Amino acid sequence: MSVPMVELKNVAKRFKDFVAAENINISVESGEFLTLLGPSGCGKTTTLRMIAGFEQPTEGEVWVNGQMVNHVEPYKRDVNTVFQSYALFPHMSVFNNIAYGLRMKKVPKSEIKERVEKILKLVQLEKFSSRKPHQLSGGQKQRVAIARALVNNPKVLLLDEPLGALDLKLRKQMQVELKHLQQELQITFVYVTHDQEEALTMSDRIIIMNDGMIEQIGSPTEIYERPKTRFIADFIGETNLFEGAVTRMDDQFVYVNCASQEIKVHREFTSDLSDQVSIAVRPEKMKILPAPDEELTAIRGILREKIYVGSVTKLIFEFPNGQHVTVNETEGHRGMSKIGDQLYIGWHPKDSVILRA
Amino acid sequence: MLKKENATLATDIPIKPKIKHSKKKINLAAIWTISPVTIWLLLFLFIPLFFILVVSVMSRGTYGGIEYTFTLENYARFFEPLYLRIIVVSIAMAAATTLICVVFGYPFAYIIAQSPAKYRTLLLLLVIVPFWTNSLIRTYAWIVLLRTEGVINTILLKIGLIAEPLTLLYNSGATLIGFVYTLFPFAVLPLYASIEKLDRTFLEASSDLGGRPWQTFLNVTLPLTFPGVVAASLLVFIPTLGLFFISDLMGGAKTMIIGNLIKNQFLTARDWPFGSAASIILMVLTLMMILFYLKVSGGKTDDTELL
Ligand SMILES: Nc1ncnc2c1ncn2[C@@H]1O[C@H](COP(=O)(O)OP(=O)(O)O)[C@@H](O)[C@H]1O
Numbered sequence A: 001m002s003v004p005m006v007e008l009k010n011v012a013k014r015f016k017d018f019v020a021a022e023n024i025n026i027s028v029e030s031g032e033f034l035t036l037l038g039p040s041g042c043g044k045t046t047t048l049r050m051i052a053g054f055e056q057p058t059e060g061e062v063w064v065n066g067q068m069v070n071h072v073e074p075y076k077r078d079v080n081t082v083f084q085s086y087a088l089f090p091h092m093s094v095f096n097n098i099a100y101g102l103r104m105k106k107v108p109k110s111e112i113k114e115r116v117e118k119i120l121k122l123v124q125l126e127k128f129s130s131r132k133p134h135q136l137s138g139g140q141k142q143r144v145a146i147a148r149a150l151v152n153n154p155k156v157l158l159l160d161e162p163l164g165a166l167d168l169k170l171r172k173q174m175q176v177e178l179k180h181l182q183q184e185l186q187i188t189f190v191y192v193t194h195d196q197e198e199a200l201t202m203s204d205r206i207i208i209m210n211d212g213m214i215e216q217i218g219s220p221t222e223i224y225e226r227p228k229t230r231f232i233a234d235f236i237g238e239t240n241l242f243e244g245a246v247t248r249m250d251d252q253f254v255y256v257n258c259a260s261q262e263i264k265v266h267r268e269f270t271s272d273l274s275d276q277v278s279i280a281v282r283p284e285k286m287k288i289l290p291a292p293d294e295e296l297t298a299i300r301g302i303l304r305e306k307i308y309v310g311s312v313t314k315l316i317f318e319f320p321n322g323q324h325v326t327v328n329e330t331e332g333h334r335g336m337s338k339i340g341d342q343l344y345i346g347w348h349p350k351d352s353v354i355l356r357a
Numbered sequence B: 001m002l003k004k005e006n007a008t009l010a011t012d013i014p015i016k017p018k019i020k021h022s023k024k025k026i027n028l029a030a031i032w033t034i035s036p037v038t039i040w041l042l043l044f045l046f047i048p049l050f051f052i053l054v055v056s057v058m059s060r061g062t063y064g065g066i067e068y069t070f071t072l073e074n075y076a077r078f079f080e081p082l083y084l085r086i087i088v089v090s091i092a093m094a095a096a097t098t099l100i101c102v103v104f105g106y107p108f109a110y111i112i113a114q115s116p117a118k119y120r121t122l123l124l125l126l127v128i129v130p131f132w133t134n135s136l137i138r139t140y141a142w143i144v145l146l147r148t149e150g151v152i153n154t155i156l157l158k159i160g161l162i163a164e165p166l167t168l169l170y171n172s173g174a175t176l177i178g179f180v181y182t183l184f185p186f187a188v189l190p191l192y193a194s195i196e197k198l199d200r201t202f203l204e205a206s207s208d209l210g211g212r213p214w215q216t217f218l219n220v221t222l223p224l225t226f227p228g229v230v231a232a233s234l235l236v237f238i239p240t241l242g243l244f245f246i247s248d249l250m251g252g253a254k255t256m257i258i259g260n261l262i263k264n265q266f267l268t269a270r271d272w273p274f275g276s277a278a279s280i281i282l283m284v285l286t287l288m289m290i291l292f293y294l295k296v297s298g299g300k301t302d303d304t305e306l307l
């Protein structure tokens, strides 16, 4: 296996006695798009800043491209950062902002001109090269910030919520742009966001952080379909969670008593087994059934509410134990049920996971 | 990539709202709110200024009074070598004072701005504390330190470093010490304000792009705090021209600056018209500096050549 491009080994960062990050073990492959995802204040920026060199880890080691960089100054590291606020130099034109890194490294003038013009073309800002940052729109500033970092051909690009300040439509557009850029240039990206949809769309791998700790590392599919903790199931997408007690298990299944009924879940989808557990099922994996089904797990519920959200209609059911679940109305079922109906909600055991309660 | 977004730029630029209130209403309101200021300026600035201007083009009476005949003689006198020299010396002294204050004030202000927030107020206070004693008293304190039988000479003689007392007082060096000492806080405060305001992310961005600390300082910190440097320069340069009592007391009246000249014309030579002309010239000099400041701080510079 090749040397990881970025590696954090048992890294911790404390500000006085406040723990901002702890037990951080990350290994980023060359050319990978890795995302740090978590709610605000969970330590994403702190982790990124330790890779850039703006913060010193209190414990552990930071490695970049096979070199331990704990004591290497930021200006000597082979990484570049796209700051959340862009941090474009206000007294310099777009051209000079982008040329800055090359000038610091004493690259010959003619080469600077060539490389800056090439990258300006790549981000479609040729016409704006003599503008000042305050004369640019948010999206243009964003692209200057990316160009300013990319022109240095960094081994790793660190991006701290680079799209956070853009409106929804532009953000979606830039997500695609950035992903293409990363694939085209084959640069390792370490990307920070608190937007789960953004993370799922763009990443090769996602690291979920919570309260300064890593909760799970996995591909977007793994994270979405096999969340390891309740926190993740809750944080990523929408999910129905039922609490219950484990009654028995066999070779294949774990049986949980839940909503006065026994629910079976595949054993392999069990990340943490104790007496009291939660079962997580995504709304889109649930179906409305006319009658109980052999194959599926089914629970009877009363339809309490219908919520139209545009792309789907969400049906809210109440189970006998008072628990509420959300089911996405399928094409085939549209308009067939009304408030107060008693129906069976079913899902395949492979579509549910067991989590610690 | 993102063609659409470029096209929308035009709408991003805020269109200046065309406010068309009835003129009368605005004027009335404006007059009401600014009337105290207007009266103040009229009574204490424009009317005296007008008198000075008028007196400066009058002739001097035989016994020191003002003779009301128009003349430009008072201004012409500034082209006599004696007075030209005073102007040149004044500007040189003010420039030297400014340079010293800014060069030493910058690191001073930088250190205060970088220190933990809880010490910052205290450090700033220490800069300001000297203001709380009368500047004349502080100048006399310097005389006690510097004169031939003063503290410094006594100590140096006692420990045998020198055989003869040094002439530390009554020369332009002493005047310079007095100027720098008096005006140093005027340099530190605006420098501090601009350094403290500087967003540290810009420094991190520079470092991230490979800028070593001194490159970051020259290319980012200094240009972004330049308005502070200019403000500090003005706040030192302008008052220096008028600090006559320091050059009187510490320079032994050997280094004449415009301030001394004006004072002498009014109090000693009793040549009010010439003193007024000197005042007007001082004001014109000051005004030119302020216009220069507005130009520098208003127009954004772009240093194509990075260091
Ligand atoms: N320089 C600092 N001093 C003290 N606390 C800090 C500092 N930087 C970050 N923190 C704290 O560390 C925690 C994690 O911050 P951060 O990494 O910025 O979170 P995120 O980027 O995930 O929103 C926050 O609670 C924040 O207040």
Ligand SMILES: [Mg+2]
Binding pocket: A041, A044, A045, A046, A160
């Ligand atoms: Mg952050």
